[in-house]
Amino acid sequence: MGESLLLITIITLVVLTFRRARPVVLDNPVVINRPGKYHITLAPQLNGAQTFIENIAKQIGDIAQNLPGSETHYFSVHDEKVSPSGEKFYLLAAASRGGLLYFQATKPKPLLQDSDSHLKTVSEFSAAILAQHPLAVEADAGSGRLLHDAVLAVAQTTHIRVEELTA
16 A cells, blocks of 8 residues: 555656656746736747747836837847757847837748848737737837847847837
């Protein structure tokens, strides 16, 4: 009787150890909403990007509550720990609306036509989400610059390569 209990305990410990060793990859979009701070939408399999994005929000800190709104900034993020299998990077959009920071991360799509681009992919993904959170006032260039600089600063301190996507 005692041997069976010991065997079950050992098997349970081994199974739990192996399950914790692998990161969990989600197949559904993840939405993280911290009221008064930020709103993050991560495409499937990009839940590992949460740490980088939260570090950006921390870099900006409480200043975000005073930001009226900014244009959306688009980036390609080369993070080996996060990028989905087979991809070398993921796409990130960052904006502020009414004192909240909004981040969207998505996987790049194959560029099949001349009109396709990574900027188009991430801007469409971002626009669909930000349509629910329109700018209340005209976009402020200073807010956008602060957000842009925070992304680059966090990327530099975490040794993640970030490239801005422009038209």
